[in-house]
Amino acid sequence: MLSSRTIEIIKSTVPVLEQHGTAITKRFYQTMFAAHPELLNLFNHANQSQGRQQTALANVVYAAALHIDKLESILPVVKQIAHKHRSLGVTADQYPIVGKYLLGAIKDVLGDAATDDILQAWAEAYGIIAKVFIGVEEGMYEEAEKQDGGWAGFRAFRVARKAAESDVVTSFYLVPADGGAVASFEPGQYISVRLDIPGETNTHIRQYSLSDAPGKPYYRISVKREDALPGKPAGKVSSYLHAQVGEGDVLHLSAPAGEFVLDRADTRPLVLISGGVGLTPMVSMLKAAAAAQPDREIAFIHAARSGDAHALRQEAEEVAASNARVSAHWCYSRPSASDRETGAFHKEGYVDLSWLQQVVPTTEASFYFCGPTPFMKTVYAALRAWGIEEERIRFEFFGPSGSLQEG
Numbered sequence: 001m002l003s004s005r006t007i008e009i010i011k012s013t014v015p016v017l018e019q020h021g022t023a024i025t026k027r028f029y030q031t032m033f034a035a036h037p038e039l040l041n042l043f044n045h046a047n048q049s050q051g052r053q054q055t056a057l058a059n060v061v062y063a064a065a066l067h068i069d070k071l072e073s074i075l076p077v078v079k080q081i082a083h084k085h086r087s088l089g090v091t092a093d094q095y096p097i098v099g100k101y102l103l104g105a106i107k108d109v110l111g112d113a114a115t116d117d118i119l120q121a122w123a124e125a126y127g128i129i130a131k132v133f134i135g136v137e138e139g140m141y142e143e144a145e146k147q148d149g150g151w152a153g154f155r156a157f158r159v160a161r162k163a164a165e166s167d168v169v170t171s172f173y174l175v176p177a178d179g180g181a182v183a184s185f186e187p188g189q190y191i192s193v194r195l196d197i198p199g200e201t202n203t204h205i206r207q208y209s210l211s212d213a214p215g216k217p218y219y220r221i222s223v224k225r226e227d228a229l230p231g232k233p234a235g236k237v238s239s240y241l242h243a244q245v246g247e248g249d250v251l252h253l254s255a256p257a258g259e260f261v262l263d264r265a266d267t268r269p270l271v272l273i274s275g276g277v278g279l280t281p282m283v284s285m286l287k288a289a290a291a292a293q294p295d296r297e298i299a300f301i302h303a304a305r306s307g308d309a310h311a312l313r314q315e316a317e318e319v320a321a322s323n324a325r326v327s328a329h330w331c332y333s334r335p336s337a338s339d340r341e342t343g344a345f346h347k348e349g350y351v352d353l354s355w356l357q358q359v360v361p362t363t364e365a366s367f368y369f370c371g372p373t374p375f376m377k378t379v380y381a382a383l384r385a386w387g388i389e390e391e392r393i394r395f396e397f398f399g400p401s402g403s404l405q406e407g
Ligand code: HEM
Pocket: 039, 042, 043, 044, 045, 047, 048, 053, 056, 057, 058, 060, 061, 080, 081, 084, 085, 088, 090, 091, 094, 095, 096, 098, 129, 130, 133, 399, 400, 401
């Protein structure tokens, strides 16, 4: 355990490190990748180049350091990150590397202000935090491997079927290339896909939610093609999957992971709210909940640009049509002329509190949501304004996690 003097140093220097957060993390990644270019195979380059991941890792180290005398209080955060690490294939021997370059970056950026005492205190704290992560992740690797149909690391899957779901979303049905079973998963979980793209120096890894219910002989992912936008290049992986990967091709997957899962013991009415491709874990939850709890009231709410961009609509409508307790509600921000003609949507514009109050059967429900960050902020604020307690609200970020409360 750390001495009280060390804890005191840590706690008094966290604000200084946070103040220099961007400079430290920038230096950290630069020096680490220069010395260990193989780690470029692990990190998401798009997140790196857009600065999205720049501070997440270091911020969690600082947050953990503040709780160093009661690390169990941040265990839920550790577990969520550990799921991501396990899904990526992060190993125990990589922790000292991250520690070395994080400490080095702190030293470089703070200069003389980083005394030996301070650096020593941080080295000790990092060691303790890393040990907690390594322990949790070890348990997760074992768990993934010992499940029926489970495996550790990456396993080859063949694309058994590729199906366009909307003008931007395409599903891939993936079966193990070894002919074996697939491990079950909790609705809401994701897998990582590792890709070697011709012409690229490094491999790319991306996470995709499983979009079908568990219990099938395949995994299904439904991938949005990230087209180029001003200031944002097209998504390398999603473009490659859409344009180049076809039926019969092989992809490498790690076992299902993630903590954003349907609580099976919950019998309250269920409200699933999604924006854009954030509907993928929600469709899995919808199908699983409707099958396992046919008496449960479920409202499936989805916001899309228009009918052309609305993926998996028919699937959700089939569930609603076969169970009177399930309702589906569509909100389009820019409906097409044909959407208007056919009355394909229930609300025009954006999801807001007054519409939620019309379509959600009761405030006594459990709420799950996923979508682009501005959408999630709106939904979160609406639910809180409606008086829904935190405990009944669950959400998932696609990409680096952030806060729903700021700005
Ligand atoms: C992602 C924290 C060690 C590789 C993350 C995230 C956090 C984090 C907060 C973002 C998770 C999310 O957005 O859901 C930490 C902490 C560490 C640590 C506190 C040390 C105690 C490591 C190590 C490696 C690693 C040793 C391997 C070299 C990654 C990768 C990602 C990630 C590849 C995904 C980021 C991306 O693809 O852009 N980590 N991490 N981390 N971590 Fe760690």
